[in-house]
Amino acid sequence: MPPVISSWRDAILAALAEALRVVLAGIPVIIGALVILIIGWIIAGIFNGLTIRLLRALRFDQIADKAGLDEFIERTGVKLSPTEVIGLLVKWFVRIIALVAAADALNVPQVSVFLTQILLYLPNVIAAVLILILGALVARFVADVVKGAASSADLAADTANLLSGVTYWAILLVTIMAAIEQLGVARVLSGTVLTGIVGAVALTAALAFGLGCKELAGDIIAGRALQTNISPKDKITVGEHSGTVEKVGATSLVLDTPSGKVILPNTEVARSTVIKS
Known part of the structure; x- marks a missing residue:
């Protein structure tokens, strides 16, 4: 060979x-x-x-x-x-x-290091989920309290829902920011971006609250004026409704008529001709 x-x-x-x-x-x-x-x-x-x-x-x-x-x-x-x-x-x-x-x-050290980083990050994910759950529970509870208080104050259902919704999302926004911070994402985002997000949400909430409370403010002001002239048990006629005044609330007047109770917004009563008998 x-x-x-x-x-x-x-x-x-x-x-x-x-x-x-x-x-x-x-x-x-x-x-x-x-x-x-x-x-x-x-x-x-x-x-x-x-x-x-x-x-x-x-x-x-x-x-x-x-x-x-x-x-x-x-x-x-x-x-x-x-x-x-x-x-x-x-x-x-x-x-x-x-x-x-x-x-x-x-x-294989490279794979081991990569997996270790994931392993160390998972507790942050679990903690962020728990923060979201607890924050959402608190937001729901406080929103329900606000809604109940608004209803007790004789505020309209739409107004009570608006106040409750603004409260819920305000608390939830803070909770989401806390969860993002726990995940470490907040350190990546710039402070300007975070401030812009918070400012935009706050501005939207303020506009919604202001537009929603415009009618509410009118009812409250009208209610103050009506309470000086109309008292419970007065027999009055407002437009097509006649009956006995049951209550002059902060935003509405409750009239007990033969056909049942009628709830009239204070602004509507103030604009109408009221006949006392």
Whole structure:
């Protein structure tokens, strides 16, 4: 055999032998990494089930529904309940731990570092979700209190809903900003952009409140004037309505007529001819 061919053969055989040695040496490492992944996936499934059971025992879905989180999740197209979403986050938290351990076993530091960064970020996501839930609950509660107080003050239903809505979205905006800060996104956005967003929302709310309260202010002013001339139990006629005055409220007059109670806005009464009998 010519020397050139013999040297080529020896080189090829040496390369194949080295490759086989590397493969054989790496098989235990690969098997170990696979075992880590399998165990990690099993533990992740167990933690997912335990988390869902715990949250359901705590009636987490009902709490999230009151906060409006259920509706938000449905709008995103996710077909999972809030409990299942949290369970999924916990499952992937454990899975990523297993992936990091497997990457370390395979001696792939770049993958390990990347997965570790994701692992360290997941608690921020969970914390942001909890902030949103708690903030939405507080916003809903305070908005209901404002609506109840407005109704007790004899404000019109539209006005009460407007005040309640402005209160809800104002608190929810602060909550969203807190959640964004928790995620670290706020540090990326410039202060000017954040100020612009807050200013735009505040301006919109102020305009809506001002336009909505224009009629309310007229009713309140008219009510003050009516209370000096009309008292409960007075028998009056306002336009086509005749009956006994039951109440002169802050924004409306309640008239007990033969056909039932009639509620008239104070501005309408003030503009009409009132006949006292």
